[in-house]
Amino acid sequence: MAQSTREMPVRADGWRPTDPVLEAIIKRCITDAEHGASRDGVREYMAGAMILGVLAFVMIIAGMPAAAAIMIPVALFAAGGLYMVSKANPVPVKRAKALAPMGGPGRLPAGYLVHPRAWEAGMAEHVAYLPESQLRAAADMSRSFPGSVDDLLIFTGTIAAQLPTPKHHLTPADVEHRTRDLVRVGLPVIRDFNVKYPPPAAAPAGKKGKKK
Numbered sequence: 622m623a624q625s626t627r628e629m630p631v632r633a634d635g636w637r638p639t640d641p642v643l644e645a646i647i648k649r650c651i652t653d654a655e656h657g658a659s660r661d662g663v664r665e666y667m668a669g670a671m672i673l674g675v676l677a678f679v680m681i682i683a684g685m686p687a688a689a690a691i692m693i694p695v696a697l698f699a700a701g702g703l704y705m706v707s708k709a710n711p712v713p714v715k716r717a718k719a720l721a722p723m724g725g726p727g728r729l730p731a732g733y734l735v736h737p738r739a740w741e742a743g744m745a746e747h748v749a750y751l752p753e754s755q756l757r758a759a760a761d762m763s764r765s766f767p768g769s770v771d772d773l774l775i776f777t778g779t780i781a782a783q784l785p786t787p788k789h790h791l792t793p794a795d796v797e798h799r800t801r802d803l804v805r806v807g808l809p810v811i812r813d814f815n816v817k818y819p820p821p822a823a824a825p826a827g828k829k830g831k832k833k
Contacts, residue, residue: 630760638732654719727771758803
């Protein structure tokens with residue numbers, strides 16, 4: 622069963638990624654999700670007021686006294702407002718879908734597996750199915766992994782599939798031992814890959830290519 626309140630794994634060194642641009646985008650996605658979930662009834666009130674205004678105008682045209690033509694729609698508007706307030710239910714904020722415009726939490730860089738803002742935006746739900754040992758191992762390898770969160774989870778799961786399958790419920794000590802085994806196998810592979818295929822170095826600020 623999904624564990625929407627699953628705790629974020631914390632690396633032993635306390636590292637987490639820092640990308641102001643990406644974090645601003647994540648924050649904006651969360652804000653948009655919250656605004657999209659809120660319902661204050663403003664549109665409904667405005668539509669009702671317009672309809673009752675037309676009703677009052679029709680009553681006046683029909684020859685009804687102006688006071689009555691105004692008071693009846695006002696009374697109807699007040700009654701409708703009370704009914705809406707009594708029946709209003711708060712709509713839950715769907716933060717788990719906040720990053721859908723970006724492809725979901727799994728498309729974030731691997732390091733964001735250990736970033737609080739990403740966990741606010743649905744990462745907890747995204748990894749709810751993951752065994753604890755794989756989640757911890759992925760967190761330990763997230764700093765140097767060159768791909769996305771989903772790529773890292775697939776990589777960790779592939780390693781886990783090669784280890785002996787547990788025949789009983791894992792104790793906390795078993796989880797720690799299995800986590801260490803996953804990291805011991807996976808981290809050297811990641812390091813070798815990063816040595817063979819280093820990321821392109823950013824060009825120094827202010828330098829331009831030579832003119833031909």
